[in-house]
Amino acid sequence: MAKSMGVKMHFRKHHVVIDNGIVQLTLTNPGGYVTGVKYNNIDNLLESQNDESDRGYWDLVWSSPDNPGTTGTFERIEGTSCEVIIETEDQVELSFTRTWDSTLVGKHVPLKIDKRFVILRGSSGFYSYAIYEHLEGFPGFNLDETRIVFKLRKDKFHYMAMSDDRQRYMPLPDDRLPARGKPLAYPEAVLLVNPVEPEFKGQVDDKYQYSCETKDLKVHGWISTDPPVGFWQITPSNEFRTGGPTKQELTSHVGPINLAMFISAHYGGNDLVVKFSEGELWKKVFGPVFMHLNTTSTGEDPLTLWQDAKNQMLEEVGKWPYSFPASKDFQQVNERGVISGRLFVYDRFISDEQAPTNGAYIGLAPPGDPGSWERENKGYQFWSKTNEQGCFSIEHILPGTYNLYAWVQGFIGDYKKPEAITITPGCDIEVGDLVYEPPRDGPTLWDIGIPDRSAAEFYIPDPDPMYTNQFLTDDPNRFRQYGLWEQYATLYPDGDLVYTIGESDYRKDWFFAHVPRKKGDNVYEKTTWTIKFKLNNVNKDETYKLRLALASAQVSDLQVRVNDLNTDSPLFSTGIIGGDNAIARHGIHGLSWLFNIDIPGTLLISNEENTIYLTQANGGTPFRGVMYDYIRFEGSALSCSGSNTCI
Incomplete structure (x- = not known):
């Protein structure tokens, strides 16, 4: 059977192909652009009419350190070397790297970037993650945005789903062109005046209508109805995203385009632009995220692929932190820690007693002032919610020093535990009963x-x-x-x-x-x-x-x-x-x-x-x-x- 086939890899002149019998992934060598995704007898799920650098890729936006805004130079991340990290019948992991040097001043972002792709035996999809590093001697700069982009075939993928209450058949990218669409108050919003399919006439296409808070942003993607195929991006953890659980990000939009957003100024502005000084040491792992492919049995409604994608998302979340990434910078479960405790709220003008919180957001983020987690953009964050008794447990925390923050629905302000918390590999810290006293001077x-x-x-x-x-x-x-x-x-x-x-x-x-x-x-x-x-x-x-x-x-x-x-x-x-x-x-x-x-x-x-x-x-x-x-x-x-x- 196809699912028992081991993972195979072979190099062509300018490409490398990984195949596990379910999905076949083709990447440029040494650039690391995804040029082809073969699945379910479709030769390529990506838009093959695009240039090879414009189908599946990591990109970023960067600017000089004195830039006060949120825009800059757009750059697709193209590797200069390709290395086979793992090649077995159970797993193939490829690394595409590029390192900045002084000859690249002003030409490329001053980072060392290692972007990786992984295919596992029996997996209906592929993973990608990257390690970004700013080293001694590297100039300062601003990192405005970074993400993974997949541009799917517009003749196949017409139905988009990113939540139970936001999914629909979508217009075509052609409908946004001047002959068919009228730009509105800002360029992302277009009124469809003469769309290819009349049912969309009079609607507004705007990618921001599909934004989502990161606490809810775990799976989104597209469905092709003929043949029935789903292409989904699953993010099992938000630890590497900026701005905490309420930060909003883009998901999928007309193209058909599928995004995995890691850093952006969306809904935050310049506060969420990452700013590096000259020689500042910094390293961060983004991902892995999983690109999941699925299909239906004969006669089944293709739209049920959304439910299957949600089930797969739950399975991926249960596997986090993944055990397969080969980079030593991605830390395994035994290298991480846990904290637990209870959170109460006390407002003397409401009650004489401390009340257990229920559904409060509580998390670890880099040290700062109360509420600073919302504007934090360089480190990792780890969040959970309290239960009816106010109890919480935060798992899989990377080693480091953090503050413990919280905010409680129904109460203004932010909680911060006064003492910093240091996480070490394998630690299990009990912080006991914590009490948040929200701002209050009188009744x-x-x-x-x-x-x-x-x-x-x-x-x-x-x-x-x-x-x-x-x-x-x-x-x-x-x-x-x-x-x-x-x-x-x-x-x-x-x-x-x-x-x-x-x-x-x-x-x-x-x-x-x-x-x-x-x-x-x-x-x-x-x-x-x-x-x-x-x-x-x-x-x-x-x-x-x-x-x-x-x-x-x-x-x-x-x-x-x-x-x-x-x-x-x-x-x-x-x-x-x-x-x-x-x-x-x-x-x-x-x-x-x-x-x-x-x-x-x-x-x-x-x-x-x-x-x-x-x-x-x-x-x-x-x-x-x-x-x-x-x-x-x-x-x-x-x-x-x-x-x-x-x-």
Whole structure:
């Protein structure tokens, strides 16, 4: 039987072919580009009309260290030497390497890169991983992005799936060309006006509609219905990705294109660009990820290949960390450690007792400030969730020194264990009971939203009918429709949003994004949102607290004024913050921010209406704005003895 066949390899003039009887992989030699994937009697699943360097490849974007942005030089990673690492009937592992030297200044990224491909006996697919290294003497630079790309045959792969609620037949790449598509507010978004298949007419194609938080990004890919074949990218661990579990990444999109993203500035901006100084020593292993191929039995619905891919994903996750990678830089299970414990939350204005967390995210990341894991981009991260008793276990941790971080749904802020944790091979550390005390000065007088690092609970408008994609009309994907930012001016053509505590409902009355108002062609003006509330028994000698938790910010200046909109100087200003671009990219959140603002009692009025004005003062484009996560107004702990006595 074919599945019992051992793995074979042979070299051609400029190529090397690996074959295990199920899948045949062809790579350029010594470049290491994937030029062919043969499976299920299809000679090549990749787009053979493309150049050999433009079918399956590792790539990156890099820039000079003084570059302030998130773009730079695009480079496909082409090896200069090929080495056989393992060649047995059970496994073939090939290494394609390239090392920077001084003759390559300005021509190639200053890294030593070893990219590897592995095929195992009986495996319906192949693995790839890479080791990136910055060595002594290498110049400084910025690494903006790196990933693996596969461009599949557009005559075969028409159905894409990346989650149970986001899968569909897709337009063709031809539909994005000028004769068939109309570019919209940014180049990634195209209105299909004359698509090859009429069913897609009037839809928007935008790769960001298929983004996914990395905690959920484990399998995605494409299905060919004739013959029935699936091509899936499975990522069994997120330890090598940047930005923690809530970082969002691209998956698959029109092409048909399949991506394995490792580093990017998507939904993070410049904070997630990796910046290296001259001679800085750094090494990181990306992957392995698994490219899984599957097919159905005769007569079976090809779309069931998605379920099979999910099952295979669970199998790959169960194998992590893999035992087969031959590089000594990929550490095996016995070289890693474990920590466990319990996490409680204590908010004295909610309960007198510590409560066990349930579903809190808790993880190890390189040392930093509370919450720094969200902007961390050089090291490894390891995350888990607490159960109903608050218990957690984090496994397969690479040796090193970390901080233990956590965030708890329903509570603002970030937990950080004060002492660093050192992981050694084979360690099993019990950290005991940990207690997170979220920021709190006094009782809640009023609040808006849910502290969950997202704006999803707020009002998501219906999209302009011109841009509606039907597969995104229902929750939880309503926020992924194109152009929702423009609906603010439709709902508030003259005056801005006004929210009255005790009367308004944030699910209906609080727009999901605080954006500029469009006033004519390419004119976007600042906007001011108003919160009205009454207070009883204001203590003029005390200080109240306004907590603003933001889910996103894009080149914004958020200003706070109290009871006087016309004062020249705001009580508080963030200054220009943010670059995550989550409004334009349908992200519902980017990077989180928390601002704790003192409100002197002298600014407040007893037994009458008070007003807080929130001004997003930086207009100019439709995408400059913030998304709120949660807003809370706290009374003075000294003057309020209960949760409602001041309101």
